Amino acid sequence: MFRDALFSTLLSLFTCYVLSLLFLNLSFFNPIAKALKDFSFLDVYYAEKLSETKKIDSSIVLINVEHKDRMAIALALEEVLKADPKVVGFDIILKEPKGIKADTILADLLNKENVVLSHTTDNEENIIANYPFFAPLEHSGYVNFNFEEDNSVIREFNGLYYNKGLEMESFGYKIAKRYMPKKQWEANNIKDKLRSPRVINYKGDLHKFINFTIDEFMTLSNKSLLKDKIVLIGYLGTPTANINDVEDKHFTPLNTITSGKSIPDMYGVAIHANIISMIIENTFMYRISTFWIVVFTFLCSLIVSIYFIWLSKRLKISYRTVRKLMLLVFTILLVWLTLWLFKKGVVLKSAPIIFVTVFSAGFIKFYKHLIRYIKTKRKFKTYMK
Amino acid sequence: MERIFLSRLIITIFLFISSNIIFGQHNYYVFKKEGNPYFKENKKVERGEPFLKTDILIVKKKDTVILVNELGEIFKISEPMSYSFSEIKLYKHKLEEDSFTRKYFKYVWKQFTNQNKRKLESGVVYREKRDIKLKYPIDSAKVYSPEVQFSWNNKTESKEVYFFLKDLEANRTIKLRLNGNSIMLYLDNYLLNSNTEYQWWVDTTPFPDLTQIEFHNLNILDKKEYQKLEEETAVLIKTFKILGFTEEEIKEAICVDYKFCR
Structure with missing residues (x-):
């Protein structure tokens, strides 16, 4: 029985591999392949709030610039700096000069040691940064989340990126590095952890952080809240959290619609806040490698094949019903396990395991016919009739 | 002696630092x-x-x-x-008691039974009135109280508003610049007087077009007028009480329907 199960599994894995190549390369399947690429079972974890924490991150404060002019932003930044925060992240790119007075004040403030600016890299690896008058490029970190093409849901981010041989630091990386004591930074081995793309451990949307509009912040009589904190200045909608405002808004796993059409759900600055929060609290997710996913897939397929070959001999009439029921239970339990592991900080991509295992279970019938055919040609030792 | 002083000083500094760490949270x-x-x-x-x-x-x-x-x-x-x-x-806000597993199986059950939220789509754009709506005292209210809280809803973009109170007898208007959605004024015989009629309104500009403003009338009662109105509404209050309404509900109903706000 084991021999049959092993042959059946190997054959099904090979067929699956060939079919997946066809599936990914035929343009006819492109929309389906794209939709599947944007889907992950893990999104259910956030979308259904399976493990919502009641805590908020009090070390990061967000300030929404709405559509205020440069002078208003400059005055707000001045007030922020007066409140003595540890680091200020400026998630706005001032591409060209606009007015001498406001620009001069901004340039003076943006050059302060505890201010981190932002720049972005386009598809041709060109850097789009602030006008050089404001601050040199070394003061800024890139605000791209990841450099993976064709993936519109922000699940991972690159902390470090190598552009034309140069090591570039991301906005979140730079801010966290300035915020954390050097000893803690080194003890947590942050740089090594961020050499490869990391899954973002989301805390929540902007409501999980203290946030103000510029007007709200300016009217605060006591701004001591900002002392020794990280302050991120960026765009959070007009008015704040406006669901119909999609400027600098992105798809994240927190979107309540996990597949199909929806509107972006999280502002860029809130995503940066989540990234920074994960780095400073050292709550990185551990991703199970592709090698282990292949091993699990093979084992699951083999076990399922052994079980169904055995079951097909025992049950004659109800076999198909029981098989479907068992596969359903298997899928539900595996998704539960995946989500439970995710809660514990382990990322296991279960979609290929489920897909291949279910495929292998269905492949037994084909294997049976194949054996019958082989037996007409030559002798073949088998458990199956 | 110096040693004792030094050790005490160290202990005091230590206690001060540790208490700051503990209580700083x-x-x-x-x-x-x-x-x-x-x-x-x-x-x-x-x-x-x-x-x-x-x-x-x-x-x-x-x-x-x-x-x-x-x-x-x-x-x-x-x-x-x-x-x-x-x-x-x-x-302290307690964590939700629903466990992870229970929430997951609830989700699976919802998927199986197709209990997804209905999503009604409508092709329309909303244009609500983005202005200031006066809340309290309601229009034509007769108030008997040592203080009056004026409140309004500000749906405009402006955070700063101007509160206007016009004494109809003296034909005198006071103007206050405010940041919130309410103001409390006391019967101090200067800003507010008893037995006087007022108009009040709130605007985003310090010099609004007086022909366009929406105002509320307000009558501050003196004791005599108040007692008279009390007598008039006594039967009504008694009836409401028999019907089982609470003091607060009765007060609110009389204020809304009879404009008599206590």
């Missing part, structure tokens, strides 16, 4: 607020303001204050009463 800041809660001495509760050790937080009906401490823990206060700094820790 209990700084509270206002994370969110609903309604018009305030600190004693009429200091308004604003998002981001610290809750100092000397502060007393006053929460009225329909008010909610959510505080956060340095650890990111949330404290929700909504019961109408006064709160001192030391009492806040009793109101």
